[in-house]
Structure formats: C-alpha cells, structure tokens
Amino acid sequence: MRIIAGQNRGLRLAEVGEGDAAAALRPTSDRLRETIFNLLEGGRYGTPVREAVVLDLFAGTGALGLEALSRGAEEATFVESGRVGQRLIRENLKRASRGGEARLLAADALKLPAREGAAATLIFLDPPYGRALGAPALAAARAGGWVAPEALVVWEEAAPQPPPPGFTLAEHRRAGVAHLTLLRAAG
Template identity: 35%
Template sequence: MLRVIAGKYKSRKLKDVKSNLTRPTTDKNKETIYNSVGQFFEGGACLDLFAGSGSLGIEALSRGMTHCDFVDKQYSAIKVIKENIKVLNLDEETMVYQKDALSFLNSTSQTYDLILVDPPYKLDAYQDILDVISSRHLLNKHGIIVMESDHLREVDPKNDLIKIKEKKLGQSKISIFERT
C-alpha cells in the first residue's frame, strides 16, 4: 500500500497503479530521496516524470512544494494520479499530462525546482532525459533532479548539471543532480 510519509498529508493512503508496467517507489526509497534533497520545501515547482501513481510528486507537495506537474503515458497511471489528486484536494496545485516523458520535456517551457525521474529500469532514456533537461534549461538554478535507476546504470551529467549524491539501495540507485 502506498502512503504519504511526511508533511501536510502524512499517513494519507494513495491508490497504486495495478499494472506490470509500473513499479511503485518503496517507502524506503522515498525516505532516502527526501532525506537527501531536504525534508521540507518552502515553495517551488516540481515535475514528476514517469509518475505512476503520483506518489513522489504528492510527497513533494505534502512537504511544501507549491505546484507539481505529473507526466505519464499510461492511461491507467493517469487515472490513478487524478484519483489521488482528487482525494487530497490538490486540483489547484497540479497539472496532469498523458504524454511520453521526452515528448513532454521537448514541448514544455515550464521550469522546475525539483524534477523526479523514475522510469522503467529497462527503458534506456536516462542520459537523454538529463540532456534535454539541461539543454532546454528546464531546471532552475540550484534546482535538483532525483533519478531512480537500476543499481548498475551509470549516467553522466553534462553542461550545467553536477552529480551531488548517489546511493545504492538493493537493486535500485538514487542519483541526485543539481544545476549550477
């Protein structure tokens, strides 16, 4: 069962996507992510790519982000994200896009303070995603990208991105990048 770990919506239960195409982020990994980037935020815009149920973006809103865009190409995921948003009354703080992640990144002009990237491990788009975010300046100065990947995956930041932290958790790896 998914739940919000901390903040305004702490302990609220979230629906998850019933599909083998979606892998929910475990509570342990979610804790690691938010312990690494800061427990709470004082506003800011968040992007949850490959959002699944939306639990990572909802966690960011619960911890103080003021807006979150959720992107997933799966209809079942979009449906669950919208249900979770409705239950928590987050309609004013969110936008939901049913779109491929790279297509979204190449078409948006919005910039973000926090970008959460949790694609299917077998998808080989990690480097492309970082490159598009960097080249299109979608991350605000001192903004953070959190990328969850297979523990064997290596991704090298370019241009104005630097890797500031990396942690392996079983078969997963959390990599954190910052825009300088």
C-alpha cells in the first residue's frame, strides 16, 4: 500500500502482515482509494478534501485519512479500537511525518467521546463488512458533535447503504467488490 497523490505521493505504508482477524482489519486497496479520491476531487462535490477536517472511522491502517492529509486536508482524527490497527496508524503517521495534524483516538467508533474543536467536514466510514456498524457509528459521531453541517460521508461496505437519520443520499457507486455510499449530513 502507498499514498497515491499529494505531498506524500509514493510513500509506502506499513504492511498489515497477519493483521487482526478479530477486528476484521481490511485495508482499502490503492485502487479503491484512487477511485474514492478521483470521485471526491472530480468537482461534483466541490473541493471536500482540501482544507477538510477529516474523521476516519474504523480507520484500520489510516490509509484514507493519510491520503486526505497528503492531498491538503487540514487535520484528521483516526478512530480505531484494535491494537494492530492502532500500531499501524502510529507507524504510518510517523512515516508520513503527520503527527502535527493527526490524532489517533483509541476508541470504539460506536462510543465516541464529545468532540473538542472543529467538527468533521469529510468522514470516511469503513466498518467491517456485513456487521451493521456503519449507521450506529454515524449516529455516535453526530451525537458527539463530530459531524459538521453539510459534511460529506464516504461509506465503504459490501452493499449499498441507505442513509441513516440526519443524512441524505448523494450517490451510490460500485467499485469492484465494494460499494461506496456517499452521504451529506443535514445542514
């Protein structure tokens, strides 16, 4: 895995190795990340990456949030409960020299603490497939003040997802075996 574009273009990320089967650690492939960021930077959604405040839920290796930072996001919070994922995120932040604009929150995405500071304008949601964790995670993020009005959510799952309360559907898109559901938070 590597960073596709921006300041850290070409940077190789830490290898998952055996991963963490219990946490269903499944990194977003380079190809899928490229698809996601081409979609985001294609103009259809304005410029959601540049100067964004990013929330990366179920962050895994942190590849999505790191890609956003490389492309000009202002800051990113990585939420990961698994120890292997936390270790990988720390290593990747170190490799990318991104400690200053990034924060690792070792927490369950369904039990987020109240947000301090600016709410997220761009949210990456990549829960373990098929476990119905995405909507509850978004509800927890909203309840904790993590979601800015009109925030864009990029939800990766095995099937298209309906928008939960407080969000409207912007687009469904299939990308290989993954389905991307893009949502807008209520204003």
